[in-house]
Amino acid sequence: MHSSDAVREGLIPLLPRLRRLARALAGQAADADDLVQVVLERALARAAQWRPDAPLDKWVFAIARNAWRDEMRTRGRAQHLFAPEESGAAVADGSDARHAQQLELAQALAMLPPDHREVVALVLVEGLSYDAAAALLEVPVGTVTSRLARARAALQAHLGNDA
Amino acid sequence: MNPIDDDSLQAYVDGALDAAEAARVEAALAQDEALARRVRQLQALNAQLRAAFDPVLDEPVPARLSALLQPPSAPEGTVLPFRARGTEASRHRHVLRRRWLPGAALAASLALLAAGLWWWQSGNVLMRTQGGQQFAAGALAHALDRELASAPDTQSPVAIGLSFRSKDGQIxxxxxVRTPPARAGLACHTAAGWELPVFGAAEQSAGGELRQAASELPPAVQAAIDARLRGNIFDAQQERAARAAGWR
Incomplete structure (x- = not known):
């Protein structure tokens, strides 16, 4: 099978997870799906660079993370990146109480610096191991754990979970 | 024995400790209520994040995204073999299937331009208003009644995209609309005909590089679909069955 076919077919079952990761990175649903679109286009364009013995999910998650960083750089010049009050659209509807809680969480996430937000998305939302996240981000494992600890502290402070 | 530091607690909560280390943390938790409370906070935050984002896994994938992963040479009218791919595929059964491809659509619309111009000048009634609601009329109503996305009629001025049953139970x-001016919309079948909750110009959305390869569906139409979609997009067989049943 041609590598582009293998990548294209391999990406189909990954779409839900890719959308979840993008939602955690980008915040709003529409922005997240725009990001997924860019990721799919890049992945297909670079299919020849994927080695079949490498996990496709981590390969495409790395593309997603880099595309998100690129997008933030582009947007950062023009406008504020995340309007926390708009980020409520990031999360799924639920009951009102759950919705309010998720709105708060989305706002807290939107306020994290990108370095912290991406470890939250990769480790806590996608469920990558520390090692896998470190490899993907090309940083030492200790950097992942320290960013994660600081991100958690910021989230909990924002959410008032310190009790 | 070393005290349990915050890094160890975090790693414990994230399942990143080996069995021996995890056992050491658990022994300490049993002795130290402050540590145990800290672990519960960390676990609560993890659970909150999962509750916020895991529902995305169960959302239908927007058609414009799954369309990018269709084989470029898919013959028209075939249902792509997503469902034949075992358990992983069945989990993602609602990945949308796109049956006509942008390239084919472009070619078809170019081929239709002359016919379309004739048709455009010969009367352009595609819509009627009844009780304040917009309904499909003329060639549009005919196409919605008759045409199948799985067996596209390249001579028709209307290309059918996706068919599905909405949350309200309507199809x-x-x-x-392939003839100029390009328009697109969503039609839902009611007792009074094909109601048009969205019908408007199909322009390229302005500017943004992220949208440059978006499907032809304008964002308003895509949003209307996303808001109504409950289950699967019809495959060819379901589409035929729905037509046979009068779109009810």
Missing amino acids: CRSFT
Whole structure:
């Protein structure tokens, strides 16, 4: 099978997870799906660079993370990146109480610096191991754990979970 | 024995400790209520994040995204073999299937331009208003009644996109008017005919590089689909069955 076919077919079952990761990175649903679109286009364009013995999910998650960083750089010049009050659209509807809680969480996430937000998305939302996240981000494992600890502290402070 | 530091607690909560280390943390938790409370906070935050984002896994994938992963040479009218791919595939059964491809659509619309111009000048009644609601009329109503996305009629001025049953139980179909001025919309079948909750110009959305390869569906139509979609997009067989049942 041609590598582009293998990548294209391999990406189909990954779409839900890719959308979840993008939602955690980008915040709003529409922005997240725009990001997924860019990721799919890049992945297909670079299919020849994927080695079949490498996990496709981590390969495409790395593309997603880099595309998100690129997008933030582009947007950062023009406008504020995340309007926390708009980020409520990031999360799924639920009951009102759950919705309010998720709105708060989305706002807290939107306020994290990108370095912290991406470890939250990769480790806590996608469920990558520390090692896998470190490899993907090309940083030492200790950097992942320290960013994660600081991100958690910021989230909990924002959410008032310190009790 | 070393005290349990915050890094160890975090790693414990994230399942990143080996069995021996995890056992050491658990022994300490049993002795130290402050540590145990800290672990519960960390676990609560993890659970909150999962509750916020895991529902995305169960959302239908927007058609414009799954369309990018269709084989470029898919013959028209075939249902792509997503469902034949075992358990992983069945989990993602609602990955949308796109049956006509942008390239084919472009070719078809170019081929239709002359016919379309004739048709455009010969009367352009595609819509009627009844009780303040917009309904499909003329060639649009005919296409919605008759045409199958799985067996596209390249001579028709209307291209049917996706068909599905909405949350309200109505059958809805997206469509593109291939004759100028390009328009697109969503039609939902009611007792009074094909109601048009969205019908408007199919322009390229302005500017943004992220949208440059978006499907032809304008964002308003895509949003109308996303808001109504409950289950699967119809495959060819379901589409035929729905037509046979009068779109009810």
